[in-house]
Amino acid sequence: xxxxxxxxxxxxxxxxxxxxxxxxxxxxxxxxxxxxxxxxxxxxxxxxxxxxxxxxxxxxxxxxxxxxxxxxxxxxxxxxxxxxxxxxxxxxxxxxxxxxxxxxxxxxxxxxxxxxxxxxxxxxxxxxxxxxxxxxxxxxxxxxxxxxxxxxxxxxxxxxxxxxxxxxxxxxxxxxxxxxxxxxxxxxxxxxxxxxxxxxxxxxxxxxxxxxxxxxxxxxxxxxxxxxxxxxxxxxxxxxxxxxxxxxxxxxxxxxxxxxxxxxxxxxxxxxxxxxxxxxxxxxxxxxxxxxxxxxxxxxxxxxxxxxxxxxxxxxxxxxxxxxxxxxxxxxxxxxxxxxxxxxxxxxxxxxxxxxxxxxxxxxxxxxxxxxxxxxxxxxxxxxxxxxxxxxxxxxxxxxxxxxxxxxxxxxxxxxxxxxxxxxxxxxxxxxxxxxxxxxxxxxx
Numbered sequence: 028x029x030x031x032x033x034x035x036x037x038x039x040x041x042x043x044x045x046x047x048x049x050x051x052x053x054x055x056x057x058x059x060x061x062x063x064x065x066x067x068x069x070x071x072x073x074x075x076x077x078x079x080x081x082x083x084x085x086x087x088x089x090x091x092x093x094x095x096x097x098x099x100x101x102x103x104x105x106x107x108x109x110x111x112x113x114x115x116x117x118x119x120x121x122x123x124x125x126x127x128x129x130x131x132x133x134x135x136x137x138x139x140x141x142x143x144x145x146x147x148x149x150x151x152x153x154x155x156x157x158x159x160x161x162x163x164x165x166x167x168x169x170x171x172x173x174x175x176x177x178x179x180x181x182x183x184x185x186x187x188x189x190x191x192x193x194x195x196x197x198x199x200x201x202x203x204x205x206x207x208x209x210x211x212x213x214x215x216x217x218x219x220x221x222x223x224x225x226x227x228x229x230x231x232x233x234x235x236x237x238x239x240x241x242x243x244x245x246x247x248x249x250x251x252x253x254x255x256x257x258x259x260x261x262x263x264x265x266x267x268x269x270x271x272x273x274x275x276x277x278x279x280x281x282x283x284x285x286x287x288x289x290x291x292x293x294x295x296x297x298x299x300x301x302x303x304x305x306x307x308x309x310x311x312x313x314x315x316x317x318x319x320x321x322x323x324x325x326x327x328x329x330x331x332x333x334x335x336x337x338x339x340x341x342x343x344x345x346x347x348x349x350x351x352x353x354x355x356x357x358x359x360x361x362x363x364x365x366x367x368x369x370x371x372x373x374x375x376x377x378x379x380x381x382x383x384x385x386x387x388x389x390x391x392x393x394x395x396x397x398x399x400x401x402x403x404x405x406x407x408x409x410x411x412x413x414x415x416x417x418x419x420x421x422x423x424x425x426x427x428x429x430x431x432x433x434x435x436x437x438x439x440x441x442x443x444x445x446x447x448x449x450x451x452x453x454x455x456x457x458x459x460x461x462x463x464x465x466x467x468x469x470x471x472x
Contacts, residue, residue: 030065030127032107037063038369041123041132043113043301045073045096048333048354049138050420055362057103061369064106065130067123071096071110074161075419077351078428080201082164084208085172085444086435089161091427094420113139115302118329123301134328134365137315138358141296141334141349144312154274155292158201165447167291172446174289175221189288191229194277196269197293198235199242200386203252205291206233207388210259220444231261232285234277236268236294241394243348244384248394251403255388269294296349298335310337314346319376321361332357340379347379351418356380387411 032039038061042049045068056062075092082089100106111125122129143157156167174190181187193209195202213226233240233256239249240256240263256263264279269290271278277285298313308324310316314337316324321336323329333354337346347353357377364374383397385407393408395401402410412432419425 028127030109030111030125030130032063032065032109032130035063035105037061037105038133038365039063039065039131040134040136040365041065041067041130042136042138043067043123044138044140044333044335045070046076046138046140046333046354047351048358049136050096050099051355051358052136052138052332052362053106054099055359056365057100057106059366060105061366062105064103065132066096066106066108067111067113067125067130068096068108069110069112071108073099073420075424076159077200077415077418079158079161079164080205080208082161083158083167083171083205084212085168086208087428087431089165091424091431092419093161094424099420113301116329117303118326121328124303132328134330136321136361137301137323137329137331137335138333138354139299139301139335141298143292144295144297145292146295148271151269151272151290151292154272155196155290157292158205159296169446169448170289172444175217175224176446179221179223185286187224188228188230189275189286191224191226192231192285192287193229193289193291194232194234194269194285194287195291195293196234197295198233198237198240198263198265199293200384201293202233202235202291203240203256203386203388205293206231206256206261207259207392210256210261211389213260216444232287233261233263234267234269234279235263235265238266240265241384241386244386244394245396245401247401248386248396248403251394252386252388255392255394259389296334298337300331300335304329311345312337319378320364320374321357321377330361332361338377343379348384350384352382353379385411385414 040062042053050073053064053066056064072093072095078092081087096108109127111127114124116123122131143159145152157163158167178187178190195206209231213229218226240252241249268280269277270280272290277290300309300313300315308316315331315335317331317336317338321330321332323331334349339346360377367374381398385395387393387408391405391408393411394403395407395410416425
């Protein structure tokens with residue numbers, strides 16, 4: 028196979044990843060006559076990651092937080108999108124290796140983001156439920172809804188509790204928002220759907236290894252988020268680390284255990300650097316070391332932005348937070364610097380503007396930390412809704428999400444609690460799985 032990207036006299040910028048940073052950079056350069064932009068991504072769409080949890084809890088349909096890449100760039104003749112897996116890079120040849128074949132570059136930008144960090148705990152890797160993609164969010168939704176269906180038919184109380192109870196690991200925004208939404212569903216939606224089940228016996232646990240929730244946020248927001256969750260009936264355990272999970276029992280480092288079939292892992296992320304970089308260019312958490320121009324350590328033509336990049340400033344000695352804003356700002360800043368470079372102008376150093384952080388805990392409850400103001404409660408929730416709505420790509424997506432949110436708020440109900448599974452093809456499944464495993468091994472090598 029061949030990527031079939033036309034050769035031109037323009038500078039070719041190859042962008043790997045269509046997350047917040049990669050998409051912002053590609054859009055900024057898309058109508059510049061100096062560049063040819065090649066966007067490589069595993070899927071043909073952009074994902075709005077902050078709302079994965081709402082897909083997982085049936086609050087939003089998946090297509091509301093996805094946007095087709097080809098619709099973003101319209102008739103931009105200098106943008107070439109290829110849906111493929113990138114297997115590695117060869118800096119000496121100025122080439123990116125993909126499953127479609129090699130792609131050469133003048134500038135290479137890694138915007139590959141981050142994935143779930145299981146901290147090398149094999150049982151948890153195999154049995155826990157992650158939520159770092161739309162596919163994983165849909166799988167979690169299917170699992171939770173199927174559990175309630177199964178709970179109607181089991182014979183023992185132990186089996187029913189195992190199916191209904193949920194343990195969420197990680198007290199960051201994802202864990203907090205997920206627990207708050209599950210607690211709201213337990214109170215309002217699920218009893219109406221499953222009147223034969225007693226949802227007073229459904230326990231929701233949030234396990235956090237640190238001493239507070241929402242670690243990067245203010246003490247005020249941390250305390251309010253804990254109080255909000257406890258008011259919703261979530262059992263929060265701080266300074267506790269999950270040690271093991273066998274699919275039925277979660278074991279903690281203090282020797283205690285919890286009975287559940289459902290361990291949702293939101294405890295951390297690790298960067299996804301491309302294979303082929305020298306070891307000295309990789310820093311803590313797998314993040315790629317870059318300077319204030321987003322250049323990878325040791326290179327002038329390879330860049331990294333967003334979650335995969337580790338850039339230090341005086342105010343951020345350990346790197347920027349792995350959230351959307353640093354990626355968006357770095358993408359725009361790098362695009363401007365690339366224009367300066369091709370004009371032989373002096374580039375400018377990146378400085379992160381902290382626009383604040385926020386998290387929603389439940390219906391009408393949120394915490395917001397702005398640089399100049401911190402507030403909680405209903406107004407914070409409205410602010411959270413507005414900010415996330417405006418950040419969504421596409422007017423149609425914004426309208427769909429707004430209507431979903433308003434309908435859910437007014438009626439405590441939605442029609443998205445559907446178990447939708449991919450239909451498996453007929454045939455020799457063992458042979459197909461063996462073939463798939465062989466293909467995966469080849470792609471790794």
